[in-house]
Amino acid sequence: MTLWRIRATVDDRPGYLSVLTASLALRGVNILTVQVQPTEHGAVDDFLVDAPDALDEAELIAAVERGRGRDCWVARSEARGLADQPTRVLGLATRLVRDPDATGEALRTLLGADSVSWRPASIGLDRGIVGASMLLADPAGGSFALRRAAPAFTPAEYARAQALVELAATVVRRAAEQVTLVLPDGAELTVRPACADDVAGVLELHEGCSARSRHRRYLGGAALPQPARLRRLLEPSRGLTLIASAPASDGVAESVVAMANLLGEGDEAEVALLVRDDWQRRGLGSALLRRLVGHADRAGYAALLLHVQAENTPMLRTLRRLDRPSVAERDGALLTLTVPLAVPAPVERKGTFLTPGA
Incomplete structure (x- = not known):
């Protein structure tokens, strides 16, 4: 038996494919795979067949034509053609x-x-x-x-x-967007835009964070976010999510140690960070925040918004390191911080004005 590829066009009408396959079967041809590709001229049927050694190319073409096939093409195939x-x-x-x-x-x-x-x-x-x-x-x-x-x-x-x-x-494009980040203590991490495939790694990040860190990130509680919510955060409809990965202890795999979200709405974008506890206070949050600010500047947003608990001193310190003025509005234990990105017209606004280094 010999492997052949056969391609032929038949009218895209009920029963026409069966007529063609019957014509091949009468000559002892075993059809191993078939693909049907619709075109404007009819259905193009692509077969991989096992035919008796005695049949040659001309006889296979004749069998196809007797089966109402046209524009026939036949060629020998190899065993690798068996892969669908x-x-x-x-x-x-x-x-x-x-x-x-x-x-x-x-x-x-x-x-x-x-x-x-x-x-x-x-x-x-x-x-x-x-x-x-x-x-x-x-x-x-x-x-x-x-x-x-x-x-x-x-x-x-x-x-x-x-x-x-x-x-x-x-x-x-993703490789070009990936960078190596060197922290002040010499640690190296990979920072890149997130994608939906990062759900498992980001879930592990949340599991590796303390309840306090998760509560500071999500404000409403310390429970693990559902995978559907993580997917929306990883690929926002407007904005950008960055993840930072560090080599795992085995030296081969990488683990996600931080996630930075920039979620756009209107001419403003909300920013939030989650850094694994053992990577906090090492400059990682500041580096990620600067990258988000740069992206927001290039994207043309007018301002950044951050919702921060008043007792979250590390996040407030990270914001001050941006060396940009911000406006703070307090609602109980929650601060809403606005960082202008463009030079706005003077606006009367209630709240405390935080100067850099305050």
Whole structure:
């Protein structure tokens, strides 16, 4: 028996696929996998088959045509073709997460392309597919051009390829946003934007914090936040969340030791910090707060808001280290601190004005 790949187009009507498979079965062809890709010209059926050694390419094409298939393409396959398409795509995605520079090779493997090239610009060219040529948008700029002799590309293949390119661009962007932070005592941490995949690590952070630290962060209690709430904090609709990670005791894994949230609403953004107890009073909170302020400045927010318990001396000290004036309004044991980011018009406002170093 010999492995073959067969691709053919059939009318997208009930029963037409069964006619094609019956024609193959009459010749002893065993269908191992099949994918159906809708197009405007009909359904493109992509088969991996095990056929008798006596059948050659011409006979397989004839069997397809007798089964109402058209635009048939047939080629020998290898055992690795037995991996189904979702498994292959996930494998390539995993490779790109580790090495986004391998985008071209991943596209070649995914689509069996004869050539893959990157172009800095595609002026006058429409991204999409034309027969056996494909042009993909690179979110980082430019585009990827792919060609193969046969068969023609399908819209489903284009969508898969574009998803891989966007994944690689996201990995590159996140790597560029990641920095190494050196604290005054020489400790090194990794600081980067958070994502939904950080829920488990951030939950461990909360578990490693004292009830007092959690209460100071959330004001309303010391209970562990639900995973759904953590996801919203990690990927806010407006704003930014940073996490700081330190090498674990095994020297391989990293553990999240701090989370800094910037949650935008209107022209203001609320800021909150949570630092694991053994990393407090080491300058980490100040460093994270400065990064959030810089992001808020660039994003065009008018002011930052911080809700702090009056007895939370460490957080008030961290705010003063920003060396920016702030306005404080007190409601019982709660202080609401406003840090202007733009030069505002003079406004009458009740409260105490905190000068830097006060």
